Amino acid sequence: MSRSLKKGPYIDQKLMKKLQDKKPSATGTIKTWARNSQIAPEFVGFTFGVHNGKQHIDVLVSEEMVGHRLGEFSPTKKFLRHGGKMQKQLEEKKKQAEIAAAKAAKAAPSPAKKK
DSSP: OOOOTTTOOOOOHHHHHHHTTOOTTTOOEEEEOOTTOBOOGGGTTOEEEEEOSSSEEEEEOOGGGTTSBGGGGSOSSOOOOSOSHHHHHHHHHHHHHHHHHHHHHHHSOOOOOOO
8 A cells, every 4th residue: 555645755764864965886785674665766876785684685776766665675585496306306307308418419429520
């Protein structure tokens, strides 16, 4: 649900204080826990360390990110993969097929050059 136009966008005040009178080139990573803060046009060019619950993920803000939230660019969950026993069997068959193809290519005689 969007925020009321009367209220305006939510930008964390502490974050704005950290950026005041600073240039993107001179400033390093700015650590923040304010994942719900919207990205303002003043943030473009800065690198933020957005906390994901475990560590800070570096996010370099570009013009396309303006209006989005900082938390959108710092995922909190790590996807490993789907599968299990069946997935392992498929991966093993694929690996065996690659090995067989490599052996066949190595065993095949290379065409001789004619002079």
